[in-house]
Amino acid sequence: MKHVFILGLLVISLSCLVEAQPKPTPQIATGNTAKPWTYWWWMGSAVNEADITHQLEQFAQAGLGGVHIIPIYGVKGYEKQFIPFLSDRWLAVFAHTVREGKRLGVGVDLTTGTGWPFGGPGISTSTAAKVWKVENGKLTTALTNQQVKRPAPGGQGLxxxxxxxxxxxxxxxxxxxxxxxxxxxxxxxxxxxxxxxxANWTDNFLSEFKARRGYDLNSQLASLLDTTQTAESILVHQDYHQTLSELLHDGFATTWGSWASKAGYLSRNQAHGSPGNLIDLYAKANIPETESFGSSRFPIPGLRVDANYEVDRFGTPNPLAMKFASSAAHLLGKPLVSSETGTWLANHFQVSLSQLKPQMDELFAAGINHIFFHGIPYSPQAEAWPGWVFYASTNYGPSSHFWPHLPQLNQYIERCQTRLQASKPDNDVLVYFPIHDLWATKAKSAGGIHQLEVHHVEQWLLPQPFGKLCEQLTQHGYSFDYVSDELLKRLTVNKQGVRSPGGATYQVVLVPNSTYLPETTLKQLEQLARQGARIVFDGLPQQAPGFHDHQARSAEVIRLGKALQQLKTVTVSTDVFHSLMQLGIRVEPWVGEGLSFIRKHRPGISTDTTQYFITNLGNQFHQNWITLSATGRVTRYDPLTNQTKLLPTRTGKVGQNQVFLQLEPGQSCFINVSSGAPAFVNETAQKQLENVAKGQSISLTNPWQVQFLKGRPNLTTTATIPALTSWTTLSDSASYFSGIARYTTTFDLPAGSNASTYQLNLGDVREVADVRLNGQPLGTAWCIPFQLSIPANQLKSVGNKLEIDVTNLSANYMRLYDRQNPGWKKFYDINIVDIRYRPFDATRWEALPSGLLGPVKLTALE
Incomplete structure (x- = not known):
């Protein structure tokens, strides 16, 4: 019997709840940026025009929007083909790459050097990285002697x-x-x-320090050398770090960025790891870039993580670190924020598309909108599998097991980034980053400096009151960006709130609990408050940072704090979240159910649309009525299926509208709220909606036939199995097989089943499933949850034939190949290593589960 839910919706004229697709949003005019780009390692720069064209054509066909060329170390046996960096021949093949990229719609970026960091053959001791040392009771200069890491031919040097x-x-x-x-x-x-x-020094550091801080650092050498965290030592170290930060900002970020602009290039900068204020350093680039290294350990059922990845050693991605890059972009109106994505997500030959999608979703929710895969090594057409391989996983290239299905991920990313790039930030809270409190703690990085890297935020960010407060803001459902001392100076106030130089508007400036705050920053906050800006202090600071004239400047900090406390737009709070609630700052309470989001607005012809990207990266939420801070007509866009639907709405207990959201662990969607009447449903329809969403499952219990198709090694085995299991258990040969196996079964619909839509849930898939039903393609399931929608008209009452072609990882075959052909590991420098940076050896691996593991179920939805 067809569910009553349909009748309930017909009564209120909302049958199907499906709208016409909106017109595609035009892409911003900085290249083909909605599509993902990729790092492209030129190993030894042993490249040629024919192979460059071939690979770029492959990239374009797979849905990549651009490449980022990084010349790197070479391959043994190809020395005669090595092309020195920036030689005439190198420039010729590079120019060919850009021309072919334009023909194919594939953009091209380039590292300003080879390997990393910047350096090379032209760098002498006078221009090389420096460290301070003490001689005869005075600070003097020494070399770090660091060489460029992973250099390409022609790129070696200091x-x-x-x-x-x-x-x-x-x-x-x-x-x-x-x-x-x-x-x-x-x-x-x-x-x-x-x-x-x-590196913690430069030749003119002492003169720059005196000019910027007002005293001779040598006069306080004892405090600089003191590691016991005395009061004076803390103040001198703050001055030292402040100077180092400014020199990095002025000496590198500004100089390199200005050079790029003058030459006609955009600049992409990964500022993280720097001994400086990341917000200001990211802000100097046209495209700030963060990094997603390793697995985030999401509790999504069925999501695997590599047990050999060493969290203590390498850390995990964290959205609060990513927000340094996106905050700089939001404040300054930069349309693109990029990310190095998927580095060492799992060991070589073991990364699946289902592991990649949640990492993309985490980045999107943190404000990233320009994905760069990390990455694809250039490899000649004539090279046998697995071709040339970069030492660090993940390989997104044509030799990867998931390459035939990479267009599925690429299309998903393009649909998301099209919307994210065409919308503006809609964050209400601007959180001040009190870096001087961080500089007051003992440095843990080499050279006795604070390097703000994204891998181990637990060492510098999360322990600080700033980090703890931002974690709580996230958990409560507030949307926020960070602001630095320098960018605070560029804020203005209007009727809408606090306005950034890039046009973003915020409702409140939130100052975390901090001991040290520059008096210049407090003066700027006072000025903003007198102009009407709402400012919330989680307690007032007590001292000015820095040694010079410290007592007088601290007295000014106390005076300014008392003056600020008297202003009606300033709150000195003992309960920040109560204060934010009193100020009416928008909150998305459903975040407490384990969802992550970013809220933006999309300018329209007649009215703006509030846009949410929501992702379920946990194992708590499945479906519920949720209250959005935005009100109006609510639609849901699914970037996986490219479908848009109206969301049913009801009036909640406190008079607020609620929409019914279904979002399984691993799923994501866009919710758009525009002007217009919501799609209200009555109480009966609400109950029916909740019950129908739970569905009625039908288990497929007939035997399965398994047939091995294309793969390595060649197998012609067929088998009939009574229940689904890994194909590696079928035979010894099957345990080494990497490729495609077809699973076939039949099923009947239960008597009386008359739903209009069904859902096919494949359970555990290792790794991608191409599905046909009764001879017709049904779709590809490549991410968690592995499920596809089936219109009822594609099903028969009896004798339905289901065929599922499953593609696994290449890891199982590598177990055999690495034993038979160890000579494939022929790379200079680090050669090829595993996820623990040990020499790569797949011969000791156990066979990984492969194929359709199930259980497979059919659920009647409507």
């Missing part, structure tokens, strides 16, 4: 001094006389995460 403007200018001259003269240029130039180990 690392440049990132704190020295003249050294950076000298380094960039090499590109002025080579790259900048080409008629074919990259879209953007790139700087990798700051990995200048131990």
């Amino acid at each position: 690392v440049v001094d990132y704190f020295n403007k003249q050294a950076i200018q000298y380094y960039l001259q090499r590109f002025d006389s080579t790259l900048n003269r080409l008629p074919e240029k990259p879209r953007a130039v790139y700087n990798d995460s700051y990995e200048v180990y131990g």
Whole structure:
């Protein structure tokens, strides 16, 4: 019997609840940015025009929007093909790449150097990275002697001094006389995460310090050397870090960014890892870039993590770290925020698309909208499988087991990024980042400095009151960005709230509990408050940072705090969240059920639309009535299926509208709220909706026939199994098989079943399933939950034939291949390592479960 739910909706004229698809949103004009891009390692720069064209055509066909070229170490046996970086031949193949990219609609970015960090053959001891040392009771300069890591031919040499403007200018001259003269240029130039180990000095540090801080650092050498955290030592170390931060900002970020702009390039910068204020450093780039390294350990049922990944050593991704990049972009109106994505998500040959999607969703919810895969090694067509392999997983390239299905992920990303790039931030809270309190703690990085890296936020971010407060803001459902001392100076106030230089508007500035706050920052906050800005302090600061004239400046901090406390727009709070509630700051309470989101607005012709991207990265929420802070006509867009539907609405107990959201662990969607009448449903329909969403499942219990198709090694085995199990158990040969196996069964619909829509749930799939029903393609299930929708007209009462072609990982075959052909590991430098950075050896691996594990169920939905 057809569910009464349909009748209930017909009564209120909402049958199907399906709207016409909206017109596609135009992409911003900085290249094909809605599609994902990829790092593209040129190993030894042993490239040629024919293979470049072939690979770019493959990339375009797979749905990639661009490549980021990184010249890197080479492959043994190909030395004669190595092309020195920036040589005439190198420039010729690079120009060919850009021309072919334009023909194919594939953008091209380039690292300003080879490997990382910046440096190379032109860097002498005078322009190389420095460290301080003490001689005869005075600070003096020494070399770090750090060499460029993973350099390509023609890129070897010392690392440049990132704190020295003249050294950076000298380094960039090499590109002025080579790259900048080409008629074919990259879209953007790139700087990798700051990995200048131990560098904490530059030749003119003492003079810069005295000019910026007002005293001679040598006069307080004892305090600089003191590691016992005395009061004076803390103040001197704050001054030292402040100077280092400013020199990095002025010497590198500003100099490199200005050079790129003058040359006609955009700049992409991974500021993290720097001994400076990340917000300001990200802000200097046209495209701030964060990093997602390792697995985030989401509790999504069925989501696997690599047990060999060492969390203590490498850390895990964290959205609060990602928000440093997106906050800089939101404040300054930068349309793109990128991410190095999926690095070491699992061991080589073991990464699945189902593991990748949640990492993308975490990035999207943190404000990232320009994904860069990490990555694809250039590999000649003539090279046998697995081709050239970069030492760090993940390989997204044509030799990967998931390459035939990568377009599925790429299409999902494109649909998401099209909407994210075309919308503006809609965050209400601007959280001040009190970096001087961090500088007051003992540094844990090499060289005795604070390097703010994204891998181990538990070491510097989460222990601070700022980090704890931001975690709580997230858990409560507030939307927020960060702001630095410098960017606070550029805020203005209007009737809508606090306005950033890029046009974003915030309702409140929130100052976390902090001991040290510059008096200049407090003066700026006072000025904003007198203009009408609402400011909430989680307690007032007690001291000014820095040694020079500390007592007088601290007295000014106390005076300014008392003055601020008297202003009607300022709240000094003992309960921040109660204060935010009293101020009417919007909150999304459903976040407490385990959902993550970003709220944005999309400008329209007649009215703006509030847009939510919501992702379920936990195992708590399945379906519920939720209250959105935005009100109006609510639609749901599914970027996986490209379908848009109206969401049913009811009036909640406190008079607020609620919408019914179904979102299983691992799923994501966009919710758009625009002007117009909500799709209200009556109480009877509400109950029916809740019951129907739970569904009635039909287990498929008939035997399955398994037939091995294309793969390595070649297998022609067929088997009939009474219940689903890993194909690795069928035979010894099957335990080494990597490829496609077809699972076939039949089933009947239960008598009386008359639903209009069914859902096929495949259970556990290892790794991707292409499904046909009664000879017709039904779709591809590649991410958790592995399920597809079936219209009733594709089903028969009896004798339905279900065929599922499952593609597994290449790890099982690598167990055999690595034993038979160990010579594939032929790379210079680090060669090829496993996820623990040990020499790669797949021969000891156990066979990984493969195929359709189930259980497979059919659920009647409507």
